[in-house]
Amino acid sequence: MNKKGFSTVELLVSFTIISFVAIAMFNTVFDLLDKVEYYQNLSKVTILNGNTINSVQKDMKQRKYYGSKSCGTNCYDITYQDLSVKRLKISVTANTIQYGGITERVPSNNVINGNLVFTIQSFTADAGDNNTILTINIPIYNESMNVNNNINIVHQYDSNDLGGLPAF
Amino acid sequence: MEKLNKKGFFLIETIAIIGVVAIVLVSIYSQVSILYNNYIRNANYNTVESIHAVQNVKTYIEQNYTPNLRLDLTASPSPLLDIKNYSFDTTGYYAALIAKLDIKEIYFTAYNINDVITNYASYNIDASFLDYLRTLKVSDSKADTFRIIIVLNNGNYSSIYFSVADLI
Numbered sequence: 001m002n003k004k005g006f007s008t009v010e011l012l013v014s015f016t017i018i019s020f021v022a023i024a025m026f027n028t029v030f031d032l033l034d035k036v037e038y039y040q041n042l043s044k045v046t047i048l049n050g051n052t053i054n055s056v057q058k059d060m061k062q063r064k065y066y067g068s069k070s071c072g073t074n075c076y077d078i079t080y081q082d083l084s085v086k087r088l089k090i091s092v093t094a095n096t097i098q099y100g101g102i103t104e105r106v107p108s109n110n111v112i113n114g115n116l117v118f119t120i121q122s123f124t125a126d127a128g129d130n131n132t133i134l135t136i137n138i139p140i141y142n143e144s145m146n147v148n149n150n151i152n153i154v155h156q157y158d159s160n161d162l163g164g165l166p167a168f
Numbered sequence: 169m170e171k172l173n174k175k176g177f178f179l180i181e182t183i184a185i186i187g188v189v190a191i192v193l194v195s196i197y198s199q200v201s202i203l204y205n206n207y208i209r210n211a212n213y214n215t216v217e218s219i220h221a222v223q224n225v226k227t228y229i230e231q232n233y234t235p236n237l238r239l240d241l242t243a244s245p246s247p248l249l250d251i252k253n254y255s256f257d258t259t260g261y262y263a264a265l266i267a268k269l270d271i272k273e274i275y276f277t278a279y280n281i282n283d284v285i286t287n288y289a290s291y292n293i294d295a296s297f298l299d300y301l302r303t304l305k306v307s308d309s310k311a312d313t314f315r316i317i318i319v320l321n322n323g324n325y326s327s328i329y330f331s332v333a334d335l336i
Contacts, residue, residue, distance in 0.1 A: 013182065
């Protein structure tokens with residue numbers, strides 16, 4: 001039978017090499033885990049982003065924008081041409097976004113780190129063409145990954161087309 | 169009776185085996201890396217934000233389309249006509265729209281861009297943009313149909329068909 005086994009030098013060299021490989025593998029695994037966490041987070045924010053853009057844009061297209069007024073800090077009541085009113089409100093402290101009857105919480109590790117920006121910019125354009133750009137921006141910041149995942153909604157419309165309603 | 173090996177492993181044997189294992193690990197890692205990079209690349213394609221942006225650009229161009237756009241594309245040395253600074257209007261509407269949508273580049277091109285993909289070296293296209301263009305490869309041609317391709321400042325890509333026939 002083999003009575004010698006490994007020599008000390010062989011064992012030391014083997015352990016050293018295996019240690020290097022193991023450390024490298026651990027680093028790779030931890031790196032991948034970070035990336036998985038990042039993309040899981042991004043996925044959640046993308047869903048929130050998509051839901052918010054889709055809901056607002058759908059109403060802007062189907063109900064048609066009529067006018068809006070502030071209802072306090074980070075709060076706007078948007079009136080559509082069917083005279084329905086939907087509230088768009090963000091809470092920096094509660095980390096939530098409300099549109100109409102739905103309130104969504106911003107995914108963990110993300111924070112609303114600024115105010116809701118609601119702007120309307122008008123231009124001259126041919127009759128019947130869009131002449132106004134409405135922009136809604138909600139700043140969302142991912143603290144662990146140090147990236148911005150802002151929600152940016154842009155809607156173009158003809159401010160002269162009020163659907164027969166008087167000026168807002 | 170057969171003589172037994174009394175020496176155990178040599179250092180050279182241990183190193184050789186670890187070397188083989190290392191090669192296997194490196195090859196697995198390189199394959200995983202390729203998969204991961206493909207995933208990252210695709211994560212930037214057709215995101216909610218970029219689709220929303222390209223749809224807004226299409227809406228604008230549909231209302232402000234000029235036959236010169238088509239002529240300019242034909243006369244352009246590149247099959248990708250850069251329309252970020254195109255003079256659709258003189259009111260600043262288009263420039264404001266691009267800024268609000270956070271768009272870095274906009275191109276107007278034919279429906280079939282296989283020539284661009286094949287002869288990319290002639291058109292000074294960067295590698296990441298080329299990767300995206302490759303996803304737009306088609307095997308057919310459509311008359312009067314074009315593409316609007318956008319690149320956002322955050323590195324997202326998106327494209328949309330634009331049919332001149334639909335404008336009439």
